[in-house]
Structure formats: structure tokens, C-alpha cells
Amino acid sequence: MSATAIDLFAGAGGFSQGAMAAGVNVLYAANHWPLAVSYHSVNHPHARHDCQDVQQADWRDVPAHDIQLASPACQGHSKARGKERPHHDALRSTAWAVVACAEYHRSEAVIVENVVDFQTKWALYPAWEDAMHRLGYSIAPHVVDAADHGVPQNRERLFLVCTRSRKPLHLTLPTRPHRAVRDVIEWDAHKWNPIERPGRSSATLARIAAGRRQFGDRFVAPFYGSGSGETGRSLDRPLGTLTTRDRWAVIRGDEMRMLQISEAKAVMGFPSSYVLPASKKQAMHMLGNAVCPQVATDIIGALLRAA
Incomplete structure (x- = not known):
């Protein structure tokens, strides 16, 4: 009999997709954004779906499960968020829904995904960790x-593997070869625009010129940030972190264009058949917040083998 899971803050469904690939039956998924729930239900029709603020859930209505999967809001924790804003406290507080669900269901395992700053920078993380300890969970970051x-x-992320074991369960994860981003660029499938055109910012032109000097006629470049935001990035490396904003440009000779939805799906590790909104803004927002399915598969698979 296969293990079962629920997916809280399910978003695009990367955690669910990865769990299913690991042989886990995803029973339930919840998210506050109606659009995300509608697309999750298209891609995972066998799960029950709730569209609600997960912090307001009645856990009696959520099916019993072996593994709770949760990706609370990261925007209040991430160092990439910029200036601290009043709504960040509300975003950080979403992590307490993980504790509330674990208190009611006492599932054998809870896996929480977030940015690394969730553990290192959040002032209330010690209290959150203590609450999970008091429920009988050992935590392995x-x-x-x-x-x-x-x-x-x-894409560096924190996964907290919380298990009802005497000691934290530190998983032995597989290591796979790095893939070059050039493998997923669809060179002839999308419209290109001239680099030299009226209105192109001087900062963009300077970035592209720096990339040409280092990488030649073909490379990728982000539209903001330090590091490769100033120098471009080789196509022979993995892409830098995909965010919720339309950030990455592809350069080909004297032409350029932004990364497209189908390419972004591949950059995140979703199958080409995975259904997302036609709106690029909406699709990129979902993908930028998602868990990479292959990472979820490897973590959940290692957990099942160790259990």
C-alpha cells in the first residue's frame, strides 16, 4: 500500500508532482489563490482541492495522511524581498498552519520547503521549531x-524533514549531473526582437555588451540583480534562480527575447505536458513560487527508503 500525502500551499503543484513520481498518493491540496487551485486540479484531478486561506482550515475536514507537504509563503523571509514591509509579518505567519495541521493529524512526517532564510533569519523560527518538537517531531534541515x-x-532551498523519530533523520540524497540551460532553450520556436532598437535602456545594452565579451553571441542574462545580472551567464551552466517576475533574457547574436513559459517549465523540471495559464505573468508567478518536482521526488523517495 502506497504512502499518502497532502499538499498545503500547493501552488503550481511541484510538490504534488514530485510526490506522485515517488509513488505517493496525494489525497488533498489547498491554496488561497483560485487560479492556482484550478490548474492544480487539472494536473492532479484525483486529489481533493480546497481554495481557502490555509491558516483558516478546519483540520477535521482534511484527510488523514502519512506525509504533510508544505510550502508556506517565502516572501516574508527571502533576502531577495528588498525592504521589509508590513505585510511580511502576515506572510511569515503562514508557517504556523504547518504546526496546526501536524497537531491535529500527527502524520508520520512533515516536509517543509522554503528559502534558507526561513530558518536563519526569521525571529520566530526557534518558537516554530519548539512547537514541532513539542508535537514529537525531530527536525533535520x-x-x-x-x-x-x-x-x-x-535554485537553493531549505527542506525541513520533520519525523516522529527519536533523532533527526538526515537523508542521503542522490546527486545527479548538472544540466546546461542551453538544452531547454527553444531556439526556433518563439519570436525574437532586435537588441538595438529605440527605447532599449542603456543598462540593458551594457549588460548585453558585457555578456558578449565573456560568452560570445549566445548567452542568458537577467534583467536585475548582481552577479550574472551584470555579466550575463553561460548557456553551458544551469540557469540562475527562476523568480516570479519575468527576469531572464536569451541573447542570440543581434536578437534577444525573454524566456518563454515552455522553457521556464523545463527550467523548473515540470513535464512539457503540465498545464499552466496561457497568461505569461500568471504562469511565471506560479513557476517562480513552485517546488522543483525532481527535488521533491528525491527527498520523498529518500524519506520512504529510510523509514
Whole structure:
């Protein structure tokens, strides 16, 4: 009999997709955004779906399960968020829904995904950790780069593996070869625009010129940030972190264009058949917040083998 799971803050469904690939039956998924819930239900029709603020859930109505999967809001924790804003406290507080669900269901395992700053910078993390300890969970933090799991993207995230065991369960995860982002660029499938055109910002032109000097006629470049935001990035490496904003440009000779939805799906490790909104803004928002399915598969698979 296969293990069962629920997916809280399910979003695009990367955690669910990865769990299913690991042989886990996802019974239930919840998210506050109606659009995300509608697309999750298209891709995972066998799960029950709730569209609600997960913090307001009545856990009696949520099916019993072996593994709770949860990706609370990261925007209040991430160092990439910029200036601290009043709504960040509300976003950080979503993590307490994980505790509330665990208190009621006492599932054998809880896996929480977030940015690394969730553990290192959140003032209330020690209280959150203490609450999980008091419920009988040992917590093993794993900092994972998606590129080490065959995803063509450097994306470092924290996975807290919480188990009802005497000691924290530190998983032995597989290491897969890095994939170059050039493997997922669809060179002839999308419209290109001239680099030199009226209105193109001087900062963009300077970034592209710096990339040409280092990488030649073909490379990728983000539209903001330090590091490769100033120099461009080789196509022979995984892409840098995909965010909820339309950030990455592809350069080909004297033409350029932004990364497209189908390419972004591949950069996150979703199958090409995975259904997302036609609106690029909505699709990129979902993908930028998602868990890479292959990473979820490797973590959940390692947990099942160790159990």
C-alpha cells in the first residue's frame, strides 16, 4: 500500500508532482489563490482541492495522511524581498498552519520547503521549531540546490524533514549531473526582437555588451540583480534562480527575447505536458513560487527508503 500525502500551499503543484513520481498518493491540496487551485486540479484531478486561506482550515475536514507537504509563503523571509514591509509579518505567519495541521493529524512526517532564510533569519523560527518538537517531531534541515538533482537551474532551498523519530533523520540524497540551460532553450520556436532598437535602456545594452565579451553571441542574462545580472551567464551552466517576475533574457547574436513559459517549465523540471495559464505573468508567478518536482521526488523517495 502506497504512502499518502497532502499538499498545503500547493501552488503550481511541484510538490504534488514530485510526490506522485515517488509513488505517493496525494489525497488533498489547498491554496488561497483560485487560479492556482484550478490548474492544480487539472494536473492532479484525483486529489481533493480546497481554495481557502490555509491558516483558516478546519483540520477535521482534511484527510488523514502519512506525509504533510508544505510550502508556506517565502516572501516574508527571502533576502531577495528588498525592504521589509508590513505585510511580511502576515506572510511569515503562514508557517504556523504547518504546526496546526501536524497537531491535529500527527502524520508520520512533515516536509517543509522554503528559502534558507526561513530558518536563519526569521525571529520566530526557534518558537516554530519548539512547537514541532513539542508535537514529537525531530527536525533535520537539508539545504538543496535543484541543479544537483538534474534540474537546469541553480535554485537553493531549505527542506525541513520533520519525523516522529527519536533523532533527526538526515537523508542521503542522490546527486545527479548538472544540466546546461542551453538544452531547454527553444531556439526556433518563439519570436525574437532586435537588441538595438529605440527605447532599449542603456543598462540593458551594457549588460548585453558585457555578456558578449565573456560568452560570445549566445548567452542568458537577467534583467536585475548582481552577479550574472551584470555579466550575463553561460548557456553551458544551469540557469540562475527562476523568480516570479519575468527576469531572464536569451541573447542570440543581434536578437534577444525573454524566456518563454515552455522553457521556464523545463527550467523548473515540470513535464512539457503540465498545464499552466496561457497568461505569461500568471504562469511565471506560479513557476517562480513552485517546488522543483525532481527535488521533491528525491527527498520523498529518500524519506520512504529510510523509514
